[in-house]
Ligand SMILES: O=C(O)[C@H](O)COP(=O)(O)O
Ligand SMILES: [Mn+2]
């Protein structure tokens with residue numbers, strides 16, 4: 377029994393034993409696609425992953441990792457780490473942030489909630505600031521939702537609106553930010569004609585300004601703070617479209633890495649610093665890259681960087697980003713209630729867990745895995761290890777990242793026999809894939825494959841079981857394609873590099889000496905997705921999954 381009185385006891389699996397060490401490996405951004413020169417996984421030497429596919433067809437299959445299979449609004453929505461790891465850990469499909477915000481805007485419920493009422497109190501006298509990612513990527517935010525929110529707020533009394541934009545180029549094509557900024561500018565110009573003083577006030581590239589995660593580099597958040605709150609940045613422009621066009625011409629920059637800028641008036645004065653009495657909304661729905669800025673905006677007690685000024689604002693997130701910290705305390709849309717995750721169940725059923733990644737993905741196998749909840753369920757049963765990531769670099773210059781270090785930590789945890797589940801995320805194919813550097817991504821895929829080998833060798837030694845899968849596609853397709861699947865060229869005849877995730881399915885392989893001989897993938901779950909993995913893993917630990925979990929992918933046949 378848990379402290380709440382809920383019965384966490386899982387039924388014994390009728391055929392599978394308990395106590396085996398299960399090595400659970402998530403390759404970040406590793407999908408299955410046609411083998412061609414833009415498929416970095418195909419081009420790279422990946423003998424271990426290849427052997428799973430070729431060696432044991434009944435223990436290798438593909439699962440869906442995008443669209444409705446992971447709770448996203450449509451089948452055109454690519455998968456991402458948040459929804460992917462949520463599904464892997466929770467074993468059920470929850471309507472995710474993107475979808476919840478769509479419906480709250482459509483029904484108008486967003487405007488009836490506590491969060492909106494709270495910020496609305498600032499409207500008569502002060503400015504409403506909106507900070508977030510400007511694109512239609514649908515991973516962290518969506519431009520159409522921003523426009524609806526601006527419209528809705530202005531109709532409900534917001535007279536002065538300032539938007540602080542973060543340019544994307546990571547979930548969408550590099551170079552597309554100019555177009556998104558134009559769309560927003562045009563919309564704000566229409567509002568100005570209706571008497572609402574609405575403008576873009578500052579900006580910067582998402583990877584260099586504001587959207588860091590898991591406390592990898594507070595300098596990123598500080599650059600945003602200086603521009604958004606203090607109105608200070610190295611670059612000043614009269615409008616955002618001009619800012620983006622100009623700054624993109626600087627060497628080594630891109631939408632993702634644009635330096636911070638502020639918009640100034642004809643006297644050179646910033647048009648939108650954040651001051652006492654203002655309302656602020658961070659309009660991203662996705663959690664990981666909003667937690668740090670939320671702390672800076674909300675916590676009176678804060679020592680991560682010198683804020684210089686800490687204005688008394690009314691702050692709300694689009695969603696609550698951390699369910700454990702209850703951060704932020706005010707929000708516009710209720711987050712998905714991802715409860716009773718597999719991690720929590722396993723702590724009550726004697727399964728000791730070790731989880732590890734490097735900083736940039738650490739929260740994926742902990743926070744996202746556990747339903748956007750930071751911390752341990754039970755520190756006696758769990759150990760989470762974070763390997764510090766390199767900061768201040770783009771990962772194409774270091775494509776091996778910390779794969780070996782992660783794998784060695786996992787190996788040691790497996791060999792220690794202190795844990796029944798050892799879970800890692802290997803970031804390489806995703807983080808390097810996002811840079812759009814094909815050669816470096818090939819190196820990244822090879823490095824991830826080598827790390828898998830280190831972990832499954834340890835599993836061999838202890839007579840354990842491995843489960844190798846991925847959270848969504850990325851490195852298997854590095855080029856934008858037309859409907860026929862042919863690479864698209866830009867106006868200069870160059871191929872259009874795809875920095876984003878894909879709609880592809882991902883592999884899952886099971887094996888190892890501890891796997892009971894008759895275990896194989898069922899044939900009757902052809903549409904299986906990431907949410908089916910949790911029940912599968914519970915079985916491999918010797919338990920039946922709870923009845924409301926998505927069904928297991930495996931069966932045990934008599935040989
Ligand atoms: O936040 C990011 O880096 C990208 O937008 C999505 O990548 P992830 O979902 O793999 O983290
Ligand atoms: Mn991912």
Ligand SMILES: [Mn+2]
Nearest residue numbers: 405806807810
């Ligand atoms: Mn990614």
